[in-house]
Amino acid sequence: MPYKNNNNEHLAKVMNELADSVLGLSDETILAEVREAGVDPYEEAERTRSVLRDAVELLENVNRRLSDLGHTINSNYWQTRRGGYHNDCLNCGASVSFTTATGEMRGQALRAQCPASDQYTMYRREASRK
């Protein structure tokens, strides 16, 4: 930031400390806090787990779809922009992107088969492996 803003810094600091204080709570305290708010802690916990699982699903779905269409991406080159991930097929250059918030996937690579991919499925079995 080109300037110093005391208000903003203080607010950020306080909120950071509040967030940290959550980590220091005992298991009983956090469960009690959630119950007191009138919410089922087990449902809330399950929702958190779903959020984590959904994130993996999203990325793996994109990878699977790309693989089915013969595109090859280097997973080291996912470009992160706010709320979105972008990549390109190494063979044909078609782009792919998805957003974490909505799970929306888009891009040329998801619409068509990679023209540069090998169309012939290859199965091989080395004679030595018996």
Added chain:
Amino acid sequence: MASPECFPPPTRSINASPKSALLVENDKSLSSCFKIQLETEGYAVRSASNSEEGLRLFRDLNPFNVVLINYYIPPREGVGIDCLAPQIHGVQLAMAIRDIVPLQGIIIAALDYTSAAEVPRPPELMRVPLLIDNGNGELRRLLEKVEVSRAIEALTVSEKLKLRKFAELLVRRLGRAAGGEDWEDLLKEAFLRTWIGTESRHKGRHWNKKVDFVRHLTETMRSISNSWSRQRSSERDTYLVSELSIVDADGRENSPLDSVASKDAPADQDLIESDEMDEVVALFDQDLEAKQVLRGRLGGLTDREIKKKYRFDEKRYVAIMKRIRELLGHRAHA
């Protein structure tokens, strides 16, 4: 949903105890190669050379952090593989293991295929990672993914609640800079970066196993929220040159450089942030004690100074902090 009894041991034990792997591979040279790789990654390895022995070892010795199964495994000792027939024993073993421990981390080595899409397997195993190419550290990457998946399943109820509450408070902290994104977006983003970090230590956010998984995720969320805040802040400071140009009464255009942001906060920026702070404090209009604590914290006082100033004892202070967390978290969620 699987019952909690099926979950692997808690995350903390991943860090504390040695990791173990079951390797089911009939080819001696490959078995030796996999064993070395697994041991290099810190796993204690038990080996089986056929499906029957693999299942027996799993039943006798589980839990294992991971089970690595060759897709082309023979069913029993002394039975060869018919390369022309459909290969079912590796898949059957994986299914049998999942029947015993539904969330067991499994990797299927299908080195004879060129892509995962070609490997025939039932829908239940579509999400099981496949090792197609054993070069370039591929096995290490898959092991990382298995460990991260395992860490999610091992999170306790209170750990999940803490992650959620932490995310809610960080989003609340962002205020307008959150740009409409909520705690789920922040947590999802943190986890995606961790998942991408399993691919490479230089991309995403690599989970160092010496750090508790919850701590890893919270620090990742903090880093993301800081970056969102910076982005939003720089977006607000961006002007078009035409916006900066001023034409005076004589029609002369002044240099845009005259209007470049100084070291001081622009007045509108200051107002926005002051508004955000007032909004937060205003949430506690009905709770004087919470307002006093918040004002004290915003004014730079320490916990001890606030307690002394307002004569709060420890118990009362903890209760006030709880109310603050509750209301701010609730608002962020709403």
